[in-house]
Amino acid sequence: DIVMTQTPLSLSVTPGQPASISCKSSQSLLHSDGKTYLFWYLQKPGQAPQLLIYQVSNRFSGVPDKFSGSGSGTDFTLRISRVEADDVGVYYCVQSIQLPYTFGQGTKLEIK
Amino acid sequence: QVQLQQWGAGLLKPSETLSLTCAVYGGSFSAYYWSWLRQAPGKGLEWIGEIHHSGITNYNPSLKSRVTISMDTSKNQFSLNLPSVTAADTAVYYCAGYGGDYGFWYFALWGRGTLLTVSS
Numbered sequence: 252d253i254v255m256t257q258t259p260l261s262l263s264v265t266p267g268q269p270a271s272i273s274c275k276s277s278q279s280l281l282h283s284d285g286k287t288y289l290f291w292y293l294q295k296p297g298q299a300p301q302l303l304i305y306q307v308s309n310r311f312s313g314v315p316d317k318f319s320g321s322g323s324g325t326d327f328t329l330r331i332s333r334v335e336a337d338d339v340g341v342y343y344c345v346q347s348i349q350l351p352y353t354f355g356q357g358t359k360l361e362i363k
Numbered sequence: 364q365v366q367l368q369q370w371g372a373g374l375l376k377p378s379e380t381l382s383l384t385c386a387v388y389g390g391s392f393s394a395y396y397w398s399w400l401r402q403a404p405g406k407g408l409e410w411i412g413e414i415h416h417s418g419i420t421n422y423n424p425s426l427k428s429r430v431t432i433s434m435d436t437s438k439n440q441f442s443l444n445l446p447s448v449t450a451a452d453t454a455v456y457y458c459a460g461y462g463g464d465y466g467f468w469y470f471a472l473w474g475r476g477t478l479l480t481v482s483s
Contacts (some may be wrong), residue, residue: 252424290469299457299473300408306467343408347468351423354408 253278253346257355264334265363272358274327274344281324281348288348291320291329294357295340303342304329336362365390369458369474371443375481381445385458385474386438392416395460395472397441399432402476403454413461414441448481455479 254277264270280289291304302311304320307327317332331338341357371383385397398413412422414432422430426445434441445452456479460472 286467292470299459299476300470302469302471305465305469312465345408350421351425352410354410356407 252351253280253349253353255344255346255353255355257342257344257358259358260356261359261361263361263363264331266335267333270331270334270338270360272329272342272344274322274329274355276325276327276346278348279324280327280346287323288346289320289322289327290345290347291318292343292345293338293340294343298340300343331360334360334362365460365472367458367460367472367474369456369477371456371477371479373478373480375448375479376483377449377481378447379481381443381448381452381456381479383443383456383458383477384440385442386440387460388439392436392439395462396468397432397434398459398461398470399430399443400457400459400470401452401454402457403451406454408457409454411443411456448479450481453479453481 256275258273280287287307289307292300293303294300303314308320319330321328341359343357344355366388369385393416396413396415399411402408412432414420414434431444455476457476458474459470462471
């Protein structure tokens with residue numbers, strides 16, 4: 252199985268400040284089709300996860316441009332340019348290059 | 364708009380069988396891989412397995428020996444069966460639809476989750 256390791260596991264951020272989450276995979280997520288199968292989800296309190304970023308750096312429909320993803324191979328980063336109260340929740344990276352799909356442990360973002 | 368509604372027992376004793384069902388409303392049952400995932404207290408998400416309307420099933424090797432995912436296409440429903448539960452199976456269980464609506468595949472649809480507590 253591909254192991255996904257996220258850091259940090261928790262973040263406390265002042266509103267308006269940036270935040271960054273790292274995700275490392277135990278194997279490259281670059282497929283022979285040229286795409287990298289790394290996704291980011293946000294699970295807000297009491298809700299199911301929602302897609303933020305697909306294939307490393309593409310914002311999903313309706314996701315504000317304050318969210319950005321970057322990285323390649325095995326190292327990836329999610330950045331929030333200006334954290335707001337609505338961004339609170341747990342952020343997960345997940346790989347879908349091979350089964351079983353595996354998730355990072357999650358990073359809990361809270362507001363200071 | 365496609366919606367998922369899931370149901371099943373929320374409290375089991377050790378050695379009992381978990382049975383959950385998820386109904387798909389308002390969309391194509393054949394367009395998705397129907398998955399089950401779980402989230403243990405304080406832990407991240409774990410993918411359990413999936414089924415496609417063609418009959419294809421895939422399971423997480425960590426649970427493959429215990430779990431069965433089945434479907435009833437006449438009712439647009441799919442189910443999870445996990446026998447011999449232990450405290451380690453205590454978790455919120457989600458049904459989800461893995462789809463390719465936008466030209467890439469992702470967990471597009473989610474049920475509300477069912478909290479399973481295993482306790483004697």
